Amino acid sequence: MSTTQIERLRALLEPLAAARGMDLEDVRITPAGRRRLLQVVVDTDEGVRLDACADLSRDASAALDASDVMGDAPYELEVTSPGAERSLSEPRHWRRATGRLVLVTPHRGTPLTARVTAADEAGVDLEVPGEKGRRPTARRVEFTEIAKARVQVEFNRKPAAADDESQKEA
Incomplete structure (x- = not known):
């Protein structure tokens, strides 16, 4: 299970x-x-469907x-998606988390729970919830400032305005 084996697996599976x-x-x-x-974790901007995992598993x-x-x-092969509480380490992870609640632990300072509003190659724009009835505030965090970050699971999230409209039409 050496790094060399993982590198060889990546070279075989990435294409x-x-x-x-x-x-x-x-x-x-x-x-x-x-x-x-052998766990192979894949993702796309739209998420990963079960049939796509099955197709890749056959390949x-x-x-x-x-x-x-x-x-x-002997080994078992499992092709899967990252999961609900995925770690955010690449700009594409942050783009895919737009609209989601995240816990950001900076290299310095206090951990922060906020909603991702946008992301680019250098950092992420967050909406920090207001406390005690105050309005949310916008905050920009550069990726170099982040020690670790993880998406948070929300069980009672209210739908966005666009979701409200689509539910009225249904």
Whole structure:
């Protein structure tokens, strides 16, 4: 499970994901009893549908069978999306999180929970909720200032105005 093996897997799998319009986000190998679990994490700007994961899984399985990158030991292949509480580490992750609530931990200062309003290659624009009835405030954070960030799961989020209109038409 050396870095070299992960690099070889990335080199094999990245073109397959790209051919299907996906970004290869991560490749992980973990022990699973007598087998190993090869997890291939992919994403797109629109999200990843189950049938797209299945198609990529078939492509990856054929490519892995034709190569020696996994060796002779048995393994299970899992193609998946990043999940609801994904870590945000690339500008594309932030673009995909537009409208979502995030927890940002800066290198210096206090962690901040805010909504992503926009992102570019240098940083992210956030809307920080107002406290005690105050209005939300806009804040720009450069990626170099961020130690880590993660999308937060919202169970009671009210739909945006555009969502309200589409629900009225239905």
